[in-house]
Amino acid sequence: MAAGIPPGTAKAGDGDITGVTAGVGISGGGDSGALDIALDLSELSAVTPTNGDSLSTLDSDGANEQLTTIASLATLFAGDGLAASSSVLGLDLVSNGGLEISSNKLQVATGISQYDVAQFAASVVDNDFLRIATTSVEGRSASEVLSDISAAPAAGDSNIVTTGALDSGSITSNFGAIDVGSSGITTTGAIAGGTIDASTDFTIGTLVITDDTIVMTPSTSDTVTIAAATNGVLNVTTVDNAAAAANINFVIDGAVDIDAAGGINLDSGSGIWTFEDSGTEMLRFTESGSGDITIKLVTNTKDLIFTDNGDATGLTIKDGAAGIVVPGEVMTTKISYTDGDDAMTIADGGGATFAQNVAIADSKFIEFESAAGTPTTDNTVQGVVIEFLAAEAITQFDAVYVSTTTGRVGRADANDAAKLPAIGIAIEAQGSAGSSVRVLTHGVYRDDGGFGGNMTVGADVYVSETPGTLTTTAPGDDGDFVQIMGVAVGVRSAFINPDMTIVEVA
Numbered sequence: 001m002a003a004g005i006p007p008g009t010a011k012a013g014d015g016d017i018t019g020v021t022a023g024v025g026i027s028g029g030g031d032s033g034a035l036d037i038a039l040d041l042s043e044l045s046a047v048t049p050t051n052g053d054s055l056s057t058l059d060s061d062g063a064n065e066q067l068t069t070i071a072s073l074a075t076l077f078a079g080d081g082l083a084a085s086s087s088v089l090g091l092d093l094v095s096n097g098g099l100e101i102s103s104n105k106l107q108v109a110t111g112i113s114q115y116d117v118a119q120f121a122a123s124v125v126d127n128d129f130l131r132i133a134t135t136s137v138e139g140r141s142a143s144e145v146l147s148d149i150s151a152a153p154a155a156g157d158s159n160i161v162t163t164g165a166l167d168s169g170s171i172t173s174n175f176g177a178i179d180v181g182s183s184g185i186t187t188t189g190a191i192a193g194g195t196i197d198a199s200t201d202f203t204i205g206t207l208v209i210t211d212d213t214i215v216m217t218p219s220t221s222d223t224v225t226i227a228a229a230t231n232g233v234l235n236v237t238t239v240d241n242a243a244a245a246a247n248i249n250f251v252i253d254g255a256v257d258i259d260a261a262g263g264i265n266l267d268s269g270s271g272i273w274t275f276e277d278s279g280t281e282m283l284r285f286t287e288s289g290s291g292d293i294t295i296k297l298v299t300n301t302k303d304l305i306f307t308d309n310g311d312a313t314g315l316t317i318k319d320g321a322a323g324i325v326v327p328g329e330v331m332t333t334k335i336s337y338t339d340g341d342d343a344m345t346i347a348d349g350g351g352a353t354f355a356q357n358v359a360i361a362d363s364k365f366i367e368f369e370s371a372a373g374t375p376t377t378d379n380t381v382q383g384v385v386i387e388f389l390a391a392e393a394i395t396q397f398d399a400v401y402v403s404t405t406t407g408r409v410g411r412a413d414a415n416d417a418a419k420l421p422a423i424g425i426a427i428e429a430q431g432s433a434g435s436s437v438r439v440l441t442h443g444v445y446r447d448d449g450g451f452g453g454n455m456t457v458g459a460d461v462y463v464s465e466t467p468g469t470l471t472t473t474a475p476g477d478d479g480d481f482v483q484i485m486g487v488a489v490g491v492r493s494a495f496i497n498p499d500m501t502i503v504e505v506a
Contacts, residue, residue: 019032050087213225343356378446399485409439412467441498457488
């Protein structure tokens with residue numbers, strides 16, 4: 001350290017130093033010759049360093065003396081796991097989990113509640129089971145473990161066969177069979193697995209499953225049994241001991257397919273079979289006890305239609321020789337014999353065509369029914385109608401004859417013998433020669449206008465002198481021909497029954 005002049009020492013005049021006096025902490029000095037000065041720490045006061053104090057230090061290259069604070073030194077000394085604060089070094093026990101200061105000792109912390117490090121008690125020995133007890137790990141023998149979990153060992157060994165309640169969690173293992181003896185297994189969740197094998201039966205609520213049989217008891221003494229029998233027979237039996245209807249209801253969202261290799265038998269003890277649409281009855285089959293079956297549509301104005309998919313083959317109904325009895329209306333287009341020969345064809349509108357002769361039995365007849373024996377509608381006829389070809393234009397209800405040269409019909413004329421005799425009246429107008437025209441040869445017609453509107457009831461009807469027309473007055477001029485066509489049955493109606501006798505007026 002460089003020498004200096006202690007305080008209180010007077011400087012001599014210019015020239016050599018005459019003396020050096022050592023201050024506190026420095027020894028040596030003198031007033032002549034070569035002087036030595038040394039640091040003397042024994043003269044310094046003994047103090048406890050505090051935060052903010054400084055020390056005299058020499059830098060690392062030895063070139064500079066310097067002051068260093070205590071706080072700087074503490075920061076320099078703080079390595080891994082240490083921290084410096086206000087010149088004090090601290091140990092970071094949190095980062096070094098499991099350590100703690102106990103009095104003046106650094107030790108491993110005890111108890112799993114501190115830093116998750118368990119400490120073993122001195123009682124732990126080899127082959128012990130371990131149990132956590134507050135702040136330590138205890139050793140437990142096999143018998144102590146059984147006692148801890150309220151279990152008892154099987155006879156002759158230490159296997160666990162009974163336990164207390166498992167309140168949570170799950171049991172997962174590669175166990176074989178679990179035998180609970182006469183005790184039951186209770187669960188509020190689902191049971192998933194492979195085969196469930198019960199030596200007697202399997203019960204779920206009121207449902208009992210035994211070999212080949214399922215019995216359901218939805219209410220006391222009322223049962224539904226599904227049972228399998230020999231040859232794969234399946235029986236479903238419902239019993240209601242309260243004498244109510246033990247029905248079987250199927251609610252199916254889709255089609256119902258029944259594919260039976262044998263017959264399908266429906267046995268109704270009531271003799272009634274019904275078919276419904278969305279819960280509303282549409283069709284009913286009823287057996288009254290006599291053996292007769294009634295098929296009835298429940299909804300009025302609806303039809304029961306039998307069809308064979310619209311192909312060319314007829315729909316056949318056979319009942320030996322007894323035939324089919326229909327008290328009401330029958331609607332069809334054709335009636336044929338059993339070998340396929342057509343007997344009668346019915347056209348749209350009701351017209352019928354017979355393929356063969358119509359035979360009328362004794363005391364039977366063809367009857368035309370209308371009020372007072374006449375048609376009830378204007379311009380209509382009842383009777384025998386034959387179709388011809390027209391020889392000329394013809395008006396409705398014209399009296400017509402048959403041409404001897406063409407075989408066609410034209411308008412009859414009381415003035416011309418060649419246009420007589422009249423064979424009937426045309427029931428419809430035809431506009432030209434060659435057209436078909438139907439002729440009423442025997443029957444009744446009604447015409448509310450013209451001649452037909454003012455006939456005298458009971459009067460004869462004649463061919464008139466005006467071609468085609470009729471009259472109730474016989475032609476009387478010389479050369480006229482008289483032919484009776486029928487008789488008036490009303491002021492508007494006449495019975496047509498042509499008399500082929502012709503009388504010439506002279």
